[in-house]
Amino acid sequence: MVSDIGEAQSALGRRDAVAELLQQRGDLLVVSGLGSPSYDVHAAGDEAGNYYLWGAMGSAALVGLGLAQACRQRKVVVITGDGEQLMGLGGLATIAVARPKNLTIVVIDNGRYGETGMQLSHTGLRIDLARIAAACGFADVRTVDTLSEVSQLRRTMHQDATGPRFFVLKVTADVVERSLPFRDAVHGKNRFRAHLGLPVS
Amino acid sequence: MLECHWSVEIYNHLKAAGVRQVAYVPDAGHAQLIELFQADRDIVSTVLTTEEEGIAIAAGAWLGGDRSVLLMQSSGVGNCINMLSLAVIGRFPLLMLVTMRGEWAEFNPWQVPMGLATETCLGAVGVRCMRAEAPEALVETVRSAAKLAYEADQQVAVIIGQRMIGEKKW
Numbered sequence: 001m002v003s004d005i006g007e008a009q010s011a012l013g014r015r016d017a018v019a020e021l022l023q024q025r026g027d028l029l030v031v032s033g034l035g036s037p038s039y040d041v042h043a044a045g046d047e048a049g050n051y052y053l054w055g056a057m058g059s060a061a062l063v064g065l066g067l068a069q070a071c072r073q074r075k076v077v078v079i080t081g082d083g084e085q086l087m088g089l090g091g092l093a094t095i096a097v098a099r100p101k102n103l104t105i106v107v108i109d110n111g112r113y114g115e116t117g118m119q120l121s122h123t124g125l126r127i128d129l130a131r132i133a134a135a136c137g138f139a140d141v142r143t144v145d146t147l148s149e150v151s152q153l154r155r156t157m158h159q160d161a162t163g164p165r166f167f168v169l170k171v172t173a174d175v176v177e178r179s180l181p182f183r184d185a186v187h188g189k190n191r192f193r194a195h196l197g198l199p200v201s
Numbered sequence: 202m203l204e205c206h207w208s209v210e211i212y213n214h215l216k217a218a219g220v221r222q223v224a225y226v227p228d229a230g231h232a233q234l235i236e237l238f239q240a241d242r243d244i245v246s247t248v249l250t251t252e253e254e255g256i257a258i259a260a261g262a263w264l265g266g267d268r269s270v271l272l273m274q275s276s277g278v279g280n281c282i283n284m285l286s287l288a289v290i291g292r293f294p295l296l297m298l299v300t301m302r303g304e305w306a307e308f309n310p311w312q313v314p315m316g317l318a319t320e321t322c323l324g325a326v327g328v329r330c331m332r333a334e335a336p337e338a339l340v341e342t343v344r345s346a347a348k349l350a351y352e353a354d355q356q357v358a359v360i361i362g363q364r365m366i367g368e369k370k371w
Contacts, residue, residue, distance in 0.1 A: 091250070
């Protein structure tokens with residue numbers, strides 16, 4: 001399940017994986033990490049329940065934590081990249097200690113920094129994020145590299161959990177066409193809050 | 202426990218202001234406030250490995266409808282700078298309570314550089330600093346900062362002078 005060499009040898013395309021994960025999403029709330037994961041989530045369908053990050057590298061999982069702690073009745077999924085998650089490794093300890101039952105972290109892992117020229121990331125150099133999350137105490141940790149497994153994760157993600165989940169999707173390092181969401185963070189915030197029926201200032 | 206009655210007043214005010222989440226890195230100056238929040242079952246307390254995590258949590262909390270407060274020491278401000286982009290560019294309400302080190306009867310020289318840089322760094326990235334040097338002024342400052350944050354969508358750091366915290370006893 002977990003490859004000895006970190007560099008992705010998967011045949012799974014990132015767009016297909018994220019589209020599958022967000023199929024029939026219901027009232028799922030989505031936070032996407034900067035770079036390709038934000039494009040992947042946008043390509044799967046622009047929704048008011050999406051919050052796209054364009055910066056603040058290392059923040060995605062923790063934005064998800066704050067949201068999950070505020071909305072206990074909703075399922076929250078963070079979709080981010082290996083490089084983005086690597087910048088917030090300590091956050092995995094924070095999330096595991098906080099132990100939200102409605103938060104899933106999904107790392108789209110191509111082992112590379114796609115935005116800066118496909119240089120190898122630490123996961124491309126044998127660091128296994130799933131093992132780190134497991135060591136922190138995430139309730140459900142899996143690494144997958146096929147679409148049928150992603151489909152299974154999607155079903156799991158909508159079920160109740162005993163604690164936070166951490167899924168690594170090993171994907172190909174192919175360059176895909178960008179699908180750019182809006183960059184106005186205030187617009188995204190107001191749209192998201194309006195979607196939840198919250199006041200918008 | 203420190204004899205800091207202002208912690209109780211700040212706690213009471215933040216509760217009345219509707220704060221639902223608090224995030225912190227353990228700190229002697231904030232010890233009593235942290236204990237008060239931890240003992241409160243209506244508040245979600247999140248202990249952080251590093252302070253910038255709290256900036257992200259505050260943004261997420263606001264997206265989901267929760268008001269939050271972030272507690273840290275001045276050394277932690279240096280860890281937060283790029284993450285503050287999120288609060289500033291998204292105009293996310295942000296209330297940080299920062300206890301100062303390195304400025305008053307400090308014995309540890311390693312605390313001095315970041316102590317000197319704290320307000321400059323926060324100002325440079327777009328966070329408003331409001332300094333208090335006495336308990337009465339602090340409570341009023343927190344009250345004002347909370348309103349600026351939660352109602353005017355501002356990013357505010359209340360700077361708590363080291364003189365008020367007192368000398369660290371060894």
